[in-house]
Amino acid sequence: MIESSLEINFICENLVSTDITEYAEAIDENDLASYKIRDGNRLALSGRLIGSVMTIKEPSNHLYDISDNIITISIKYERFTRPDGRDRLSSLLSFVADFNESVGFNYVFGSHELRIERIGIPGDGALPSPISDEGLDRNQIDHPTSVMLFPPVMVEQYGKEWLLDLPADRAEELKHGSVFVVATEDITDFEQDTELHQHINDAMKPIEEAFANRDD
């Protein structure tokens, strides 16, 4: 059975707190979802997002090349393989877009857990960190991922049309000028982690090529 997770990370400049309640307020203000706060820094989403857990991770608990804390939503892919899996995925992506609009993050990106685990590993198969402090200072990312939400300053940097033309299942402009890119939403029919991982790898290839060949 599928045991791996989808992780969606919200980047907020100079985030040092590990108190999730501030972000719970943003959820409340816009009535984005029901939830329960556990242990101060974990927020269990419920309703249509049940099984999703939002946490604040310190740098020692994430693999990205940034010095700030990050907010992460983690959910097992297995839940997307159920009969209502497509609805669950759609609900999650809607929540991500709405939560971003509410808070105004510097960047949002999501990835399969097995791709995250490849960051910085020795040997073949290594992937770079999707972001770095230096890259974010330039309003740029370091490497594309399967879910990307570009804020307006990054859209200006990359070009709206260029982002909307990326070879992805979803590349759409949101309110206030953000662009939301999802490499593949066809993740509901897999039975094994390696198959799903390979599918996402295949979906990422043309997007990685587009970024690699882009003239800055």
Next chain:
Amino acid sequence: MADGSVTLDAARWSPSSHFISIRPSTLLDLLLADADAEQAADNVEEFVRNNDQAEIESLSEFSTAVSSENLQAALELNDNVDVELTEQQRAGLVPTYATLDDQQRERLETLLEQSTADEIDFLAEADTETVQVLVSDGDRAAAYREAVLQAVDTESTLSVDEIDDAVRKIQNIDDATKRARGQYIITEAGGEGGFKFIADADATTLEKVLSFDVDTSGTELPNNLGDQVSVSLAKEYSRGHFSFNSWADNVYDVGSETAVAREIAEDIEALNNNEAVEGLGRLLTKEAGDGSSGGGSYLAEVRSLSPSASDAPLKGAALELRVARAEAPSPDSDDVLRLDYEPDTDFTDIRELNDTDDALGKIAEKVYGTRDEIDKQTVADDLGLQSGGTDAEFDAVRDSDGDLKLYVESKNRATVTKADLNDQMSRYLAHQIINGDTDLSDAKVTVYTRTQEQAEELNDAFSGDWFTARAPPDIDE
């Protein structure tokens, strides 16, 4: 001959003579290359007596490096191979050709005619033993031959000497079964790490990796599963996935990357030899009996995965194997350790128990800390109650007369949090309740993580005696 005559006079033969009167001069060089004067004279006389003019003339193409002892072989090679060989190639091939029987010679002749220039260079430069192996009879030998020559052709970092060394290293293994596995590694993964692994591994490591067995009798798993896993180990080594800068130094106390392969091989061997362990083949293949599920290790399937699949399949299986070896009952125990265990449990059965005994609340309290409605809903969703129930798969369970005494989970990850385990814990506890442990007094879980710090964080996150997290176990050899 060019001048139409051959003059032989034994008195004139000496190593210092130039034998101008006999053409081609190469003939004489060949005849005298490693013979004393008397022997050389005999060689020449016998040779001219036994061969016609055309054969003698054909020697003009030959290298002076071909010794007189191999002249007949040189002639036959020249006659039987319809391909233009350079002097250097011929000089390398003739001594080997001279050692082959008729069938081997035929296969070499065919091979030369079908080979590229690089492949012929390799065959010419390779050790005689190597070529003898490559012209052996049978389908496996043919596949092995193809793999070796393919490695010569591809743009790899391997030199001819390295390929030659690896082939001879395998050939020098006394045990035929181990030798066959060595050849299988080359056949399946020569250019993808097979040569590198064989070349780099020390004798002990090679012995272990080429010898472990996996009993698949009574299953639909391939009977050469041990061979397949050994190929995966070679590939993973060459991909750098045994590097100490990742996970290997957390799991093993060894001094080299090839030794990681040895440790895995020893774990497999120990588990295969322990009759109190069941399901080793399932763990290595992660293929359920009904093909409906599979988890996160797939060590056998690494063979077919691209390098971009990363080290995830390997590292998952590696820790599971090590943990299983540590948790395995003694062979004479009544307990059984079932690996990659998929219970036949219908989680929707818990609804009935929940109506009378708040089963979901009991699970929620252990996993999520309270019996709040939202936590019970989360447990219900962990079990997939809205969609007919999820499957369950446990890395290992210790079974005593049908009762699960212990559930063992392994998480070989750079980061691991409570959220990574919650749904699995819900399923395990539901399995316990459905199978009679209604108050969960017999529930017991051990989770092995990559590091002690990860284990401590999980021990803080899950409260109660039923849950323990630990760093990778030490194995006393």
